Amino acid sequence: MSKLRVMSVFGTRPEAIKMAPLVRELAGREEIDSLCCVTAQHREMLDSVLEVFHLRPDWDLNIMTPRQTLSTITSKCLTGMDEAIDALKPDLILVHGDTSTTFAGALSAFYHQIPVGHVEAGLRTYDKYSPFPEEMNRKLVSAIADLYFCPTENNRQNLLREGITQGLFVTGNTVIDALKTTVRKDYHFTTEILNQLPYDSKKVLLVTCHRRENYGEPMRNIMLALREIAENNEDVELVYPVHLSPVVREAVDQYLRGAPRVHLIDPLAADEMHNLMARCYLVLTDSGGLQEEAPALGKPVLVLRRETERPEAVAAGTVKLAGINRETIVAMAEELLHSTGAYAAMAHAVNPYGDGFACRRIADAILWHFGRGERPEDFRG
Ligand code: UD1
Ligand code: UDP
Numbered sequence: 001m002s003k004l005r006v007m008s009v010f011g012t013r014p015e016a017i018k019m020a021p022l023v024r025e026l027a028g029r030e031e032i033d034s035l036c037c038v039t040a041q042h043r044e045m046l047d048s049v050l051e052v053f054h055l056r057p058d059w060d061l062n063i064m065t066p067r068q069t070l071s072t073i074t075s076k077c078l079t080g081m082d083e084a085i086d087a088l089k090p091d092l093i094l095v096h097g098d099t100s101t102t103f104a105g106a107l108s109a110f111y112h113q114i115p116v117g118h119v120e121a122g123l124r125t126y127d128k129y130s131p132f133p134e135e136m137n138r139k140l141v142s143a144i145a146d147l148y149f150c151p152t153e154n155n156r157q158n159l160l161r162e163g164i165t166q167g168l169f170v171t172g173n174t175v176i177d178a179l180k181t182t183v184r185k186d187y188h189f190t191t192e193i194l195n196q197l198p199y200d201s202k203k204v205l206l207v208t209c210h211r212r213e214n215y216g217e218p219m220r221n222i223m224l225a226l227r228e229i230a231e232n233n234e235d236v237e238l239v240y241p242v243h244l245s246p247v248v249r250e251a252v253d254q255y256l257r258g259a260p261r262v263h264l265i266d267p268l269a270a271d272e273m274h275n276l277m278a279r280c281y282l283v284l285t286d287s288g289g290l291q292e293e294a295p296a297l298g299k300p301v302l303v304l305r306r307e308t309e310r311p312e313a314v315a316a317g318t319v320k321l322a323g324i325n326r327e328t329i330v331a332m333a334e335e336l337l338h339s340t341g342a343y344a345a346m347a348h349a350v351n352p353y354g355d356g357f358a359c360r361r362i363a364d365a366i367l368w369h370f371g372r373g374e375r376p377e378d379f380r381g
Helices: 013-027 044-052 070-088 100-111 134-144 153-161 174-182 192-196 217-232 246-255 270-279 288-296 311-315 326-338 340-346 358-369
Strands: 004-010 032-038 092-096 116-119 147-150 168-170 203-208 236-241 262-265 282-285 301-303 319-321
Touching: 004 013, 004 070, 004 100, 004 358, 013 032, 013 044, 013 092, 013 116, 013 174, 013 288, 013 358, 032 070, 032 358, 044 270, 070 100, 092 100, 100 116, 100 134, 116 134, 116 358, 147 153, 147 358, 153 168, 168 358, 174 270, 174 288, 174 358, 203 270, 217 236, 217 246, 217 262, 217 326, 270 288, 282 288, 282 326, 288 301, 288 311, 288 319, 301 326, 311 319, 326 340
Parallel strands: 004 032, 004 092, 092 116, 116 147, 147 168, 203 236, 203 282, 236 262, 282 301, 301 319
Antiparallel strands: none
C-alpha cells in the first residue's frame, strides 16, 4: 500500500508552535509521508518557530508584507496553494485553528477536492466580530472540514450543536505536547535580560497583546492600564515581548514606552517564551495560546478581551476575563498582586487542554479514517 501523503499547512507563529509536534509525529509513522507547506503569513515569527522545532518546510509561499490586509493574505494564500497542491499531491490537508492561512488553506483544499482535517476545531465565542476575523474563519473551516480534532469535549459539543456529527475526535490541544518539549527547570535564556530578572524577590508580569479587535481604543486602554500597574507597584517587573505588527508597536510606543519597570523586548522564541511563563508571577494577555499554556504551568491569567473561546480554564479558576476597560484591568491585577488568597486561588496547575498526547491521537485518527488502524480513545480532561 502506498504511503498517505498528509500535508500540514500553517503560516503564523501560534499555528507553527501547535503544528510542529504534529508534523513530527506524522513523520514518525511509517504509513505516512508528512509534508509541510508554510504560507509565511508571518515571516520572522514563523522562522523562529521552525528553528526551535527543527522543521524544514517542503513548500514556502512567502506571502508576508508589512501591514498586510485580510484580503491580500487570503488571496495570496489561495493562489500559492494551487501550486503547492499540484506539486506535493496530498491525500489529506491539515489546517490549524482560525487564522487567514487556516481559512485559505481549507478553501484551497476544497477547490482541489482534497479532504481537510481541522486541528483545534470547535472553539466558539458566537460573536461574529470578536475575535475578528478568527471566529468567522473557524466557522467557515468547520463547514469545509472532514475531520475535526477538538481539543476538549466542550469544543466537540459546540460542533454537535451546529449539526456536525461525523469525523469528530477529542484529542487535547497539541500546544501541551509542544510545551512538554520546551520547558526545563534548568533552562538558560539566550535573551540575557530574562536571566537577570528577579523572579524570587519581585513579581514578574508577562504581557502580550496583538488582537485586531483590540486595535485602537481597547489597545490604548490596555497600554495605559499596564503603565499604571507598573508605576504603582515597585515590586513588579513587567516583561512584554512586543508582536512585530506595526499597529501594535505604535500603540506600545505611544502609551507604554518609558514607564518604570517595563521591559519592552522583541518577540521571543517559543522555548524562551514557555520558560519565561514557567517562572513568571502572572500573565496578562489577549493571546489564545497563552490562555492554554499558562494554566498548565500553574500561572494565573488575566485575559485582555471581552470574551474567550476557551472557557475551560475559566471554569477551572486559573483564568479570568479582565476585559478592555482600564480601571478594571488595573483593579484585577492589583488584587492578584496584593491578596495572597486571591492569588493562591488561581495559581494551581490544571490541564483542561491536554495531556501531551494530542498528536498521537490525531495521527491515529487519521490512520483510522483511511482504514489503516484503530480509532483512538478520546482525551478526557
Ligand atoms: C495573525 C492572525 C491571528 C493570530 C496572530 C498570532 C489573522 C487574520 N490573524 O494576526 O489570528 O492570533 O497572527 O500572532 O490570520 N509582522 C512582521 N513579521 C512577522 C509577523 C508579523 O513584520 O513575523 C507584521 C507585518 O507587518 C504584518 C503584520 O505584522 O503585516 C500583521 O500580521 P498578520 O499576520 O496580518 O496579523 P497578526 O496580528 O499577526
Ligand atoms: N509566543 C512566543 N513568543 C512571544 C509571544 C508568544 O513564542 O514573544 C508563543 C506563545 O507561547 C504561544 C503562541 O506564541 O505558544 C501564541 O501566539 P500569539 O499570541 O501570537 O497568537 P494567538 O495564540 O493569540 O493566536
